[in-house]
Ligand SMILES: O=c1ccn([C@H]2C[C@H](O)[C@@H](CO)O2)c(=O)[nH]1
């Protein structure tokens with residue numbers, strides 16, 4: 691979404707990555723064995739974490755990023771309430787979110803919202819929602 695996200699303390703990105711790292715341990719990934727964790731910070735200072743949750747019907751697998759964002763929505767947070775998101779996996783380079791998660795981020799989060807990508811070695815890369823999905827699909831919002 692266009693508009694400017696709320697300001698945030700850059701050190702909160704480090705905290706968010708620690709939370710994502712702990713959430714990763716909770717992944718339900720018996721098929722891929724690829725565990726992912728994510729955490730999102732909201733405008734009012736709340737943090738929501740998420741892990742990937744797989745299913746025998748593979749198409750139902752839900753990524754860590756979407757689990758975290760959907761948990762926040764289910765707790766009452768609204769589109770635009772998000773300040774930063776962190777995601778972590780056991781990858782050689784900082785993990786790269788899938789297309790579905792990029793689309794969900796682009797609908798729920800401000801274009802400039804920082805997204806911190808990480809791996810278990812402690813490598814990180816800071817990017818943004820718009821950088822992850824330029825030209826994303828959006829529907830005009832009803833007034
Ligand atoms: O950024 C990513 C990439 C993949 N996965 C999950 C989906 C599936 O459970 C497993 C393998 O793709 O990792 C995530 O949670 N986040």
Ligand SMILES: [Zn+2]
Nearest residue numbers: 753788790791
């Ligand atoms: Zn995804």
